[in-house]
Amino acid sequence: MAEPIRMIPPSAEGATTALPHNIEAEAALLGAMMIDNRLVEDVQLKLRAEHFYEPVHGRIYDAILRLADKNMVANPVTLRPMFDGDVELKELGGPSYLAQLTGSGAALIGARDFAAQVYDLALLRALVGVGRGMVEKAVDTSESVDPKGQIEQAEMALYAVAEEGGEQGGVKTFAQATKLAIEQAERALNSGGHVSGITTGLDSVNAKIGGLHPSDLIILAGRPGMGKSSLAMNMAYNAAKRLVRDREDGIEDAKSVGCPVAIFNLEMSSDQLATRILAEASGISSENLRMGKISQADFRNLARAAAELETLPLYIDDTPALTIAALRTRARRLKRQRGIGMVVVDYLQLLQGGGRGGDQNRVQEISDISRGLKQLAKELHVPVIALSQLSRAVEQREDKRPQLSDLRESGSIEQDADIVMFIYRDEYYVASREPKRPGEGDDAKTFEAHDQWMRDMERAFGISELIIAKQRHGATGKVKLKFESRITRFSDLADDYVG
Known part of the structure; x- marks a missing residue:
């Protein structure tokens, strides 16, 4: 299994190069989720706390998910006790900042688009992280130099980023599962050989296993x-x-x-x-x-x-x-x-x-x-x-x-x-059991043994x-x-x- 993607926090940001982010989109998404807790069901399938650029936003998001998991209402009032001791939130205005996030009801309309953007920008930051890691390892010659190993590690890291943005697994509705089953049946029908997977090219094998799935x-x-x-x-x-x-x-x-x-x-x-x-x-x-x-x-x-x-x-x-x-x-x-x-x-x-x-x-x-x-x-x-x-x-x-x-x-x-x-x-084993070849002067038993072997070879050939x-x-x-x-x-x- 690929390791979880390591997101770069704002503190790791270079002095001259800003990492991709949209603080406004994060704030609007959190406000919409506090106004309508039903959004949690859709958003949490893909978005995690570490996907937020602003750490405070990540903690607020995590707190909303925890309350929703307990079937409790998540709004500025219920969230407030969870952030009484949060120093960074105090710098933003304290618990009143939670109320500010819900100030724009218009954010409800674009909540899913905001979630998608927060997620995509997090992937871009992960990509920057992979690139920086590649550069740091490549220029560091203090330990044993292993370029091929570094290339393999970089490929694994890049693939992890690619897979993070790929098709999501998890629970499927029966309608989705049925659609997949019908597509497989259609594929088998169109193949002309009862193959629902990849063909082996051997009809008798396909008939037995349905192809390679x-x-x-x-x-x-x-x-x-x-x-x-x-x-x-x-x-x-x-x-x-x-x-x-x-x-x-x-x-x-x-x-x-x-x-x-x-x-x-x-x-x-x-x-x-x-x-x-x-x-x-x-x-x-x-x-x-x-x-x-x-x-x-x-x-x-x-x-x-x-x-x-x-x-x-x-x-x-x-x-x-x-x-x-x-x-x-x-x-x-x-x-x-x-x-x-x-x-x-x-x-x-x-x-x-x-x-x-x-x-x-x-x-x-x-x-x-x-x-x-x-x-x-x-x-x-x-x-x-x-x-x-x-x-x-x-x-x-x-x-x-x-x-x-x-x-x-x-x-x-x-x-x-x-x-x-x-x-x-069987031919392999029959061939290895060849008896003595009969010659002039051999008895009938020797001829019969070789004739029997020849018949066995003909059957197994x-x-x-x-x-x-x-x-x-x-x-x-x-x-x-x-x-x-x-x-x-x-x-x-x-x-x-x-x-």
Whole structure:
């Protein structure tokens, strides 16, 4: 959570530069609130005592709120005992100043406009405070110089100011909540694929979870070699591609089931990731792409795919060893600058928490990271897909399909997640169990064992299972997908099966 904005009091004002303020608007607002206490209900949702430039006005405002909270009338008479010992109020004329504030009944008409102006000017003063803090830290070289850390702190402070003026949370009327529900239903209807969130690009998965919903933390887990990175990149690519397609069809971004996507890949470099996405888009093996084993026809397909990818709103950050705080700062910046609608983190265990580390603190660190990712999803109002490793306990079982208890290092991952999905490919395990290849002179049992293995491989080849082990919005179950390992692409099976 962002720290509360620190407002600069008048005493911190420079001798030559006056901070933005309007004392008259503050006085008029307080007078109107004392005349009509019903204004408190509207004003207090946004305005706090520290938003007032004049400290006395802030204390008067706070006193009005306290009386209103006790269902008492707030006027100059009831407020007077609360300010008998206020030295600064005495300098303004004492308790009679409270009566002066109510002198203009005309202020009632513009009370809400006065409140908005007091609030906006407070934000401007906060912005000045951030700027001054940046300058002071930048010129102070008495301690260790950490420009990158200062930049991250400045971004967090600026984002806090921006969010302060953003959409307010809190209580919504049933009418407002109903309107949001209807908009989601309309979006699902218009998508043609029963998607109320962001599309995964896989119809069978969309049918099971309804797409990726804003504010949700989605954990996608699997053992190494299962293809979890590939599936996450497929979903990111599909969402970005759908947004471009909808724009071409004249659909507004707000009504599209696609979105710009931020990918934080702590394991692969941006060029390795781009190679994977190029392989999927062009249909050329990623191995052949890396080694240059492509024909002229392949190169033409590659050029076409690259030109298409250049237009996609995909943003890749391959900074290694990111802390959860740094990731959230960068995600906020991308939300502000690029309007991202989805975040992918590959993978959760490579993130660093805010503590000193150490094996004994790792469980707590992972808890902090998963909680931080969930907070990020709520703060930016976007789905966050976080990839996660599974413990080796999976390998010890006969049935190697993952379970919730296999989530590595912390049960808090399961607790914080809105959806937990496991990717499982039986082909990977069948391939590793290949028996001895029969040759001349081998007995019938050896031939039969290898024939049985070949049949098992044929059954499992190219098939993967996406196991939805937890879902707050709906049922758990299983979705079978096709996986083309050559181009690392997941797609719907021709005979889609949803379990």
